[in-house]
Amino acid sequence: MRSPLAILNSTFGYHEFRGPQAAVIDALVAGEDVLVLMPTGGGKSLCYQIPALVREGVGIVVSPLIALMQDQVSALRELGVRAGFLNSSLSAQEMWQTELALQRGELDLLYVAPERLIQPRTLELLHHSKIALFAIDEAHCVSQWGHDFRSDYLKLELLHREFPQVPRIALTATADVRTRDEIIARLQLENARQFINGFDRPNIQYRIAQKNNPKIQLMRFLRDEQQGNSGIVYCLSRNKVEQIAQWLSDEGFTALPYHAGLPADVRQKNQQRFLREDNIIMVATIAFGMGIDKPDVRFVAHLDLPKSIEAYYQETGRAGRDGEPATTLLLYGLEDVVKLRQMMAQSEGSEEFKRNEQQRLNAMLGLCEITSCRRQTLLRYFGDSLAQPCGNCDCCLTPPQTWDATQAVQMALSCVYRTGQRFGAGHVIDVLRGSNNEKILSFDHHKLTTYGIGKHLSSDEWKAIFRQLVARGLLDVNSDGFGGLLLNETCRPYLRGEENIYLRRDIKATNQSPRRANISDAIEAEDQGLWHALRACRKRLAEEQGVPPYVIFHDATLREMLEFRPLTPEQLRSITGVGDSKLKRFGDEFLAVIRAAEYEE
The missing domain is CATH 3.40.50.300 (P-loop containing nucleotide triphosphate hydrolases)
Known part of the structure; x- marks a missing residue:
C-alpha cells in the first residue's frame, strides 16, 4: 500500500497537502465516514481520489453533472489513473465495456450520476464489486432548503444501508449550518468526522x-x-x-x-x-x-x-x-x-x-x-x-456614504398608505414627485396631501429609498402579480417619526462607455425613444448655433440625462457636462424633451 503523500507526489505532482487534506485522507483511508466543507479551489477532489488509490477496490464518485464527470475522468486518465463514468452520454457498447471493467477490478475511480447509481442494475453491479469508498460530491444538493436541490440525492441514504462497511465522504463548498445539519441527517452521517475549512476566498x-x-x-x-x-x-x-x-x-x-x-x-x-x-x-x-x-x-x-x-x-x-x-x-x-x-x-x-x-x-x-x-x-x-x-x-x-433619510422615509411610507397600498413604487414615486400623468389624475391622487411633497428628490433617489425599504423589510410586496407595496408593523416607528433611519446613498457614476464606436447600440429598447429625442434636440440646437453637436453636449452627457431623467433646472445642473451657461442657454429645451417623455410613459 503506497502512502497518500507518495501518491500526491508521484501521481498528482504536488509536494505537500493543503489545509485539512491530509487529515481527511487519513480518516477515509482508515474507514471512517467524513463530511468536508472546503472552499471552491481548496482541493476537495484529492480528498477522495487519493484514498480511492490507497484503499483496495474502486472509488465510486456520485457527481451531478455529465460534463464535469467527462472532464474529471479525462484529467485522471492523463495522470495514469484508471477512471471511467456511467451516465446517459454513453452508447450501449461503451456502457457494457465500463461495467465489465468495473467487474474485473480494472478501475480505480468510477463516476456515476445519482439517478444512475440508485437503479437496481447499478446496485447489483456494485454488490459484485470491491468498493473502496463512496464520495458524494456537491452534497448540498441533498438539502431541500438548498439552492441546488436534486431529488435523486435524497435516495443516497441507501448507500449506508446497502454498503454499511464502505466509508463515505460527502463534500461541498456551500452549506450554512441548517444545510449542513440536513446533509448529515439525510445521508446518515451522524458519526462522520467533520472538517470545516472556512469559507473565505481572499482572492x-x-x-x-x-x-x-x-x-x-x-x-x-x-x-x-x-x-x-x-x-x-x-x-x-x-x-x-x-x-x-x-x-x-x-x-x-x-x-x-x-x-x-x-x-x-x-x-x-x-x-x-x-x-x-x-x-x-x-x-x-x-x-x-x-x-x-x-x-x-x-x-x-x-x-x-x-x-x-x-x-x-x-x-x-x-x-x-x-x-x-x-x-x-x-x-x-x-x-x-x-x-x-x-x-x-x-x-x-x-x-x-x-x-x-x-x-x-x-x-x-x-x-x-x-x-x-x-x-x-x-x-x-x-x-x-x-x-x-x-x-x-x-x-x-470605496466606503459608501449614508444620509439621514428619516423625513424622506416618512414621506414614502405615508404616500404608500394614502394611495391605498395597491400600487408599485413607480406610481408612488410619481405621486411624491407631483407628476400629472393620466394614471395620477384618474385615481385623483393629485388631491392627496402627499402629492408633490417629494419634488426635491429625483426619481432615481426615490427608487433607491424604496429599494432599501423593501430590502430592510419595512415594506412588503403584494403577491398578486402587480407588485403593490404594503405597510407592515416594522415600519410603524419610522412612519410616526419615533426612530431615525440612515440609508445608503447611491453614488451617481459617469455613464461614458469606454472605447465605444456607437453608444446607441447599448441603449435599452425602452429608452431608445428618449435617446433619439435628446439627440434630435441637440442636432437642432447645433444647427441653429452653427456648431458640431458635441459642442452642445457630449454623448456622455445625454446618456446621463437619459439615465437620471432630470425634471428641474437644479437636477439638470447636477448632470456631468451641464454648466451654468449651457443650463441657461439650452436647459429649457432639454427639460421639455425629458418631461414629454416622462408624461408619455
Missing part, C-alpha cells in the same frame, strides 16, 4: 452596485477590466440570457448562451468551449456552473439578484479557482426584489418552505445594502469569521 473581490443601466455597466466592466478574460454572466431568465449573449457577440466578445431550454447538444458544445478555450464569456442561468473546474475564470457578473447568499457564494465561487485575483459584480434594483418576493409568495411550497426562502432572500438583501465589509458579513452567514475588514470588497475600497 475574490466582491462588488455590488445598484442597477442603473446594466448593459452600460457590464460593458464598462468588461472593457475597462476584463479584456481577453474568461468569465460568466448570470441572468434570471432564458430570454435575457439569449439577448445578452447576442448583444455581447455583436459588441465583439465571444459570448455563448447556456440555459435548460437549449438543446442538449448545444449546451454541451457551449460548455466544452468555455472549459477548453480562452476568452469565452458564458451567459447563463443558474443551470450552468455547478462543479465547473475551469481554474482561470477571472470574473462572475450577476445581472439579476440571486435568491440566497448560498447561491451567490456558490456562483461567485466559480471565479478564481486558481487562487489568482478575480472579480465579481452584482447589479440589482428594486424590480429584482419585487420579482423574487412575488415568485416566492406564489410558490407551491409549504408555508415553512416559503418562510425559509424569504429569510434567505432577506439575508441576501442585507448583504447588498450593508455599508460595512461585505466579506465579513458573507462569512458570518456561514458561521465563519474575519477579524478585520477584508480590504478587497467595494465597501472597503
Whole structure:
C-alpha cells in the first residue's frame, strides 16, 4: 500500500497537502465516514481520489453533472489513473465495456450520476464489486432548503444501508449550518468526522452596485477590466440570457448562451468551449456552473439578484479557482426584489418552505445594502469569521456614504398608505414627485396631501429609498402579480417619526462607455425613444448655433440625462457636462424633451 503523500507526489505532482487534506485522507483511508466543507479551489477532489488509490477496490464518485464527470475522468486518465463514468452520454457498447471493467477490478475511480447509481442494475453491479469508498460530491444538493436541490440525492441514504462497511465522504463548498445539519441527517452521517475549512476566498473581490443601466455597466466592466478574460454572466431568465449573449457577440466578445431550454447538444458544445478555450464569456442561468473546474475564470457578473447568499457564494465561487485575483459584480434594483418576493409568495411550497426562502432572500438583501465589509458579513452567514475588514470588497475600497433619510422615509411610507397600498413604487414615486400623468389624475391622487411633497428628490433617489425599504423589510410586496407595496408593523416607528433611519446613498457614476464606436447600440429598447429625442434636440440646437453637436453636449452627457431623467433646472445642473451657461442657454429645451417623455410613459 503506497502512502497518500507518495501518491500526491508521484501521481498528482504536488509536494505537500493543503489545509485539512491530509487529515481527511487519513480518516477515509482508515474507514471512517467524513463530511468536508472546503472552499471552491481548496482541493476537495484529492480528498477522495487519493484514498480511492490507497484503499483496495474502486472509488465510486456520485457527481451531478455529465460534463464535469467527462472532464474529471479525462484529467485522471492523463495522470495514469484508471477512471471511467456511467451516465446517459454513453452508447450501449461503451456502457457494457465500463461495467465489465468495473467487474474485473480494472478501475480505480468510477463516476456515476445519482439517478444512475440508485437503479437496481447499478446496485447489483456494485454488490459484485470491491468498493473502496463512496464520495458524494456537491452534497448540498441533498438539502431541500438548498439552492441546488436534486431529488435523486435524497435516495443516497441507501448507500449506508446497502454498503454499511464502505466509508463515505460527502463534500461541498456551500452549506450554512441548517444545510449542513440536513446533509448529515439525510445521508446518515451522524458519526462522520467533520472538517470545516472556512469559507473565505481572499482572492475574490466582491462588488455590488445598484442597477442603473446594466448593459452600460457590464460593458464598462468588461472593457475597462476584463479584456481577453474568461468569465460568466448570470441572468434570471432564458430570454435575457439569449439577448445578452447576442448583444455581447455583436459588441465583439465571444459570448455563448447556456440555459435548460437549449438543446442538449448545444449546451454541451457551449460548455466544452468555455472549459477548453480562452476568452469565452458564458451567459447563463443558474443551470450552468455547478462543479465547473475551469481554474482561470477571472470574473462572475450577476445581472439579476440571486435568491440566497448560498447561491451567490456558490456562483461567485466559480471565479478564481486558481487562487489568482478575480472579480465579481452584482447589479440589482428594486424590480429584482419585487420579482423574487412575488415568485416566492406564489410558490407551491409549504408555508415553512416559503418562510425559509424569504429569510434567505432577506439575508441576501442585507448583504447588498450593508455599508460595512461585505466579506465579513458573507462569512458570518456561514458561521465563519474575519477579524478585520477584508480590504478587497467595494465597501472597503470605496466606503459608501449614508444620509439621514428619516423625513424622506416618512414621506414614502405615508404616500404608500394614502394611495391605498395597491400600487408599485413607480406610481408612488410619481405621486411624491407631483407628476400629472393620466394614471395620477384618474385615481385623483393629485388631491392627496402627499402629492408633490417629494419634488426635491429625483426619481432615481426615490427608487433607491424604496429599494432599501423593501430590502430592510419595512415594506412588503403584494403577491398578486402587480407588485403593490404594503405597510407592515416594522415600519410603524419610522412612519410616526419615533426612530431615525440612515440609508445608503447611491453614488451617481459617469455613464461614458469606454472605447465605444456607437453608444446607441447599448441603449435599452425602452429608452431608445428618449435617446433619439435628446439627440434630435441637440442636432437642432447645433444647427441653429452653427456648431458640431458635441459642442452642445457630449454623448456622455445625454446618456446621463437619459439615465437620471432630470425634471428641474437644479437636477439638470447636477448632470456631468451641464454648466451654468449651457443650463441657461439650452436647459429649457432639454427639460421639455425629458418631461414629454416622462408624461408619455
